[in-house]
Amino acid sequence: MNERAFPASTVRERDASAWQGTRHPYPDTDVTHAAADLALNAWIGRFTGHVSPAALGLAWFDWCSHLLLSPDKQVELVSHGMTALGRWLQYCAVGAIADAPGPVTPLAQDKRFDDPAWQRWPFNLISQGFLTQQQWWHRATRSVRGMSAHHADVVTFVTRQLLDCAAPSNFVATNPVVLQTTCERGGMNLVAGTLRASGEAWRAARGQAAVPAFRPGREVAVTPGKVVLRNRLMELLRYEPSTPQVHASPLLIVPAWIMKYYILDLSPHNSLVRYLVGQGHTVYMISWKNPRAEDRGMGLHDYRCLGVMEALDAVGRDSGASRVNACGYCLGGTLLAIAAAAMARERDERLASLTLLAAQVDFTEPGELSLFIDESEVSFLEATMWSQGYLDTRQMAGAFQLLRSNDLIWSRRLRHYLLDLPDRETDLMSWNADATRMPFRMHSDYLRRLFLNNDLASARYQVDGKPVALTDIEVPIFAVGTRTDHVAPWRSVYKIGLLSDAEVSFLLTTGGHNAGVVAPPGGAGRSYQLATRAPDAPYIDPERWQQETPPREGSWWPAWTAWLAHQAGPLAAPPPMPPGLGPAPGEYVLAR
Template sequence: MLARMTGGLSPAGLGAMWADWAVHLATSPGKQGELWEKALRKSLRFRQYALQCAMSGGTASSCIEPLAQDRRFRNEAWQQPPFNLLYQGFLLTQQWWYNATTDVRGVTRAHERAVQFAARQVLDVFSPSNFLPTNPEVLARTRDEMGQNLVRGAQNFWEDWERAIASRPPAGVEDFRVGETLAATPGKVVCRNRLMELIQYEPATSKVRPEPILITPAWIMKYYILDLSPENSMVKYLTEQGFTVFMISWKNPGPEDRELSMDDYRRLGPMAALDTVERITGSDRIHAVGYCLGGTLLSIAAAAMARDGDDRLSSITYFAAQSDFTEAGELMIFISESEVTFLEDMMWEQGFLDAKQMAGAFQMLRSNDLVWSRMLRTYLLGERDVVNDLMAWNADTTRMPYRMHSEYLRKLFLNNELSTGRYEVDGRPVALSDIRAPIFAVGTETDHVAPWRSAYKVHMQTDTDVTFVLTKGGHNAGVVSEPGHPRRHYRVHTSRHSDTYLPPDAWVERAMLKDGSWWPEWAAWLAERSTQPAAPPPIGLPGNGQTLPDAPGSYVMEG
């Protein structure tokens, strides 16, 4: 009950975090003196700015600039008094609290990051951009529309509240339908077990590469992020490039699936799919692809296959995937022994972790973009965001079974067993350094889930050629970056297994910067590691009497 009330945040963990910071700050007179000095200097700077504004009629050089990613105060109206004083004072306060919560001697790195994060979240609540009387953009809109924006905002709020109470999807999502406007690439479910359906897509060319592509998406998301609308479907793009594509569609687990483990996902997921793909195509050379958590699972499977002499993987591709979790981004703020125990208590009672219980953590990571700016547009400006296919997919949530998620958090996040050679498959540890298949790894510049420097560690973990791509965008939008997508760029560089290690920043300097989508780069890389095109393989297993549905299948439809 306590875990539900706090949204899965452990009071004990939060208390330990705060106490660690507070006690060490209280016993650090040098840091206290530094903070007093900073407070005085910021006060004097703000006073000087206010005096210059008063003497010049409101125009003066800002005493602090917002961070590059902070878009709250970009409108020219914020440069006029008194709003310029409000936002400048807020930014100075925000900066002071950053100084107060960082570089306190003795505080653990994890607690420092958590306290700094918590302070930022609290301050964001009180940003002048969030309130009608202190936001010049909202005031101007209210004046121009005679308050109709607030009327629309109230209607939006009421509609959102009704949908939340009734557990209905957000407004506008109903215009996107799986199997019609989303996940509409023609194909057939060719294998089904209790955990996944395997989809084989119809060929789009008269000849295809003999080596098929098998994609393992994360089960924290529905698979069709890689098969959204026809114009940005990665699956459709790959079939048009002459590849035979298979996709795993995970079942949305319920209470009856509480004991499914990480190894169940490996055996019933990529391993079962590999066997089926080989039987259908007749090819014992397969291009394997893993996205996010699916990439982590693929790493485990590939390492186990290499250990056991199974060389069916012709190549391995990772999309925003991690196998070393020492720098797993701001999500690590929520991962500690106390937090995992708290989540386990909540999952034990219901048998799974519900998507709604995860959504809050992801939104908090980018509260300016995902919470406050959305509330500003929707409820104060009275504007509804135009729902796109990616937003509709994001609203189609999934669950994670108790045992699997507990093992994932403990073995990978807390203990980092995979990167240190302690993760066991079939009773024996696996080593990522056993992998010899060439790797194509994609990191995204603004990824809050799998930071690109964390994904880049694949260079140190494997003993093979690695082509690494760093693309513009975040965890999802950077991957769904089809040709023709405006204002896209990426960097690419290949490190041979015999090359010396290149640190991430040095890699950025050496990598070639290219405009456009990285998809053609990947397709060409796959083609170089494939043999000459031939007639497409049959759809499905020959002589299989089981009646299975067309793509997108039935598992993806389960709520």
């Protein structure tokens, strides 16, 4: 592999300050006195799915003990249970002979009982019985006086997972759609589903991954470009211009390292990179290395220095531009905000603007991911990462699947194994399956310093031994939140306006964490809201902002590129393409 040398100044030894203020019990991962603790926890994690039994035990003890100390809550649950049972029994009498609506309406996102077959007896009674139980258990695990909000969320989540396992839609005998299909096909759907499940289990046991339908450099990540820099942590891609003139200031995109960069360069019709190049922007993209055990010591310091700062140096050399627009997606946006704050502190004025796509800088309200993040769980997870040197792709994928278990686990098994319906794989689905590992040191840094301690928003996060503050950032900021984001909730993304004294344009668009960002023009059902707050304007809370900001139809991409064009300066002839180290998408994106 060709490797371009990088400045020695960026390969500093990691600061001891990186672990200060985190209350981390083992600041040095090589100390011998921690080995027994970590090895035991790593071994236990193999049997618990890397979920801390102590964390779960504490949550359930909190619920049980406070429920026992709350006679009013007990009376409420008994009363509600008797009332719900009475309504269900009354429905049983009516639903057997008439087409009557059930007493419980499923949530909007619950599609398990949408088929008309569920309205026929006895399946209407079965589905309503399940929904009644689900409703009662939700009430039972919420609003218990004295119980911590985090433990309430954990208990509610675990209860929902257990109920989802027992949902009548998962079983042949209680699912009318499966029964009808089985009768029509003479049971061959179950035979085919069993064979498919066996094949998948066999491949998983042998560590064989399914061949994706969309492969980087072939069906996706095909926007023409070259690798202009490669170091031990990332490759920097520069894309070829597709317009006769380009804006003076180039654009550097910092993607998240939890997944491959080509979420922003999918199939040509879904590629944000191709769209930007077509709008006259010179686009650079970081492609992170998929780390292995030997990279265990890589921390956030390395990702900032060898990633963002080296990329900025290379963009300046390659394009000749004195100022660069920077865009960060998800974790890449958080890292970019750290780098921007450090640059502002040092009066480094190379950034012309800052764009944050579904990226959090304040972690007090991180959404459902907080279910997996507390002191007990992070310590337990660190043991697993310590033993491997990294966080495995399957562990991350499992956590995200649990957050949307109905869509990603149970409905998929229903389609695959009971109905024998094959997946219609899309470019986004292939990308989602192409996960990456994360080094032990970096992920521990991220979980402790940002999620647990919220150091960045509190101006305690240290870069080169000194804290950085987001209020130092003076360049215009464009922040994008997505309405149904369960990874970076939009109200959390919105907090950049509270933590920055710069001009902030906030855009809220339809969709989730990924599909909301990958929203090319022409798609149906797209809309967004956009408003800009001047540096001296008063703060507006997110609910009021959402009520007062008028919606606009269509994709948000044109609105952002119009803002970006204003920051990127006049048009001129594109700078010449360098020889490069090879064509895009490079080597790192192909590593497994």
